[in-house]
Amino acid sequence: MAEPMLRLDDVRLVYNRGRVDEVHALRGVELSLQPGEFVTVVGSNGAGKSSAVQVISGGARPSSGRVRLNGVDVTNWPDYRRAGLVARVFDDPRIGSAPELSIEDNLALALDRGRRRTLRFALSGARRRLLRERVARLGLGLEDRLHDRVGLLSAGQRQSLTMIMAGLTAPRVLLLDEHLAALDPATAQRVLALTAELVTEMGCTTVMVTHNMDHALRMGDRLLVMSRGRIIHDIPHAGKSGLTVAGVVDLITGSGDVVSDRSLLADLETQEAPK
């Protein structure tokens, strides 16, 4: 078997160790992802999904265990050093881009991810053409608004822009941390379609955390169910295709966790409602 693109070895993450509010966010996570593999991650609140993303992106340093990217031990690398390998899209559309800067400046910033920031001009003619062409593919008309401040865009436009930014430098690993959570259903569908398109095109290893069981089942080749800081189910593509939304919910509740998510319950209702 080929060297995994992403590997977590017994990763533990403890917040506020030794204090009354000590939290064990991750309790020994083992994960190995092959190049190009696309996994979706579900679990109730506090299951450790976002902590896992943090550990992979470098936003949090594990209390113990190792993180390997493409065979390199990156456990002690800060997030900005990993950015050349790992691209990330946040749950809050406002985090992924700088509101005070123009669309093209935001894109130019992403174009140099993982490279030294030199004293060459950030935007050349060739770069502008490339960025315009990338943005045009969104079909949102943003290619004519490249000088507009990103702060003027809607949440959906901003999240789409962040997706484009993430894909500009062909990352090895793409982390999507509930990146549709703040979008209305129609916008979420559009950004989801864009996600599928970009992931297929880049062929990068992708981890998509979601609260939407339907998305979790439809996207990706593998489904991880997390509970209380561990991966409790690791369902390959074959097993996944037989699952229903209710089945996934059973997997989560079966671990003793409460399913509190509104969108999830809404999904259940629509599924169970007699036509």
Added chain:
Amino acid sequence: MLENILIDALVTGLPLIPVFLGVYIVLRIREDFDLTVEGSFALGGSVAAIMIAAGIPPALAMLAGAASGATAGLVTTLLSLALRLPVLLAGLVMNMALFSITLRVLGMPTVSLSGATTIFTAIAPAPGRAADLATSLVLALIVVAILTAFAVFLKTRLGLALRASGVNARMVRSQGVSDRGMLALSLIMSNALSAFGGTLMVQMQGYADVNMGSGIFVAGVGAVLLGVLFVNPSGSQVIRIAVAVLLGGLLYRLILVAALRFGLPAGDLRGVTALTLVVAVAAQAYLAPALDRYGIRLRGWRRRARPSSPGESHGVIPMEASHG
């Protein structure tokens, strides 16, 4: 009268433009407060004054002065990062420390440059109206060169990273930029600029004084707010940034010089500085929205985006309040 006021404002205001540019970097780009600039201004001026008085070429002395400011900025960064002090507090500490260091550099509270060769002596041997005009011309050339170089720098990949780093640290880090590095860069640059302004000031006024930096931070904030009130550049409009600093700085100086010319005692100038700042802030907070209601657009101080919970609106989250 008016001519005198204008020339006075130019001669005394232009040396301060690099300082105000430094304040702009930290205040508007990093959204932070660095009081080190006050100490750097006096330190840079004093280092240059001592060297010029010793007969060293002024250009070299000015470079050394700027370097001393850059060092001060670096120390503030290290204090802030190593001790996890807020930049405001680290700058406050440095400001105190730099007073003693500047006094050591000067050896006495004031050092005169009379008789020494400055950048102005060659072109303006005799004091008077012609000399003032020549002085302001030289200063204007230097200031325009600095503002242009700064605007070009902001357009580079490094400059873009600096512009992005202030508001959204998580975002710039996810794009592979070290926000600590950007903090260091911004403080080093702003203090080097402030010290450089000090070297211009001592040559213009003919002496260095250990207290010359006192109050200059608040003056810088007032000037930047004034400039922003009229120009309001976004983070991507680098030419507007340069114009805002120049306009705000000269306007601020014009107010001070006019107050002086109209008979206000020199001791009241600090009060005028404070008042300018208050009026600039008030104008942005109250006057701009009020005028906006009557269709008059005064470009305002940027509003910070307010966090709004998902679900509060249907799908499209308002990213930030519009101006006015």
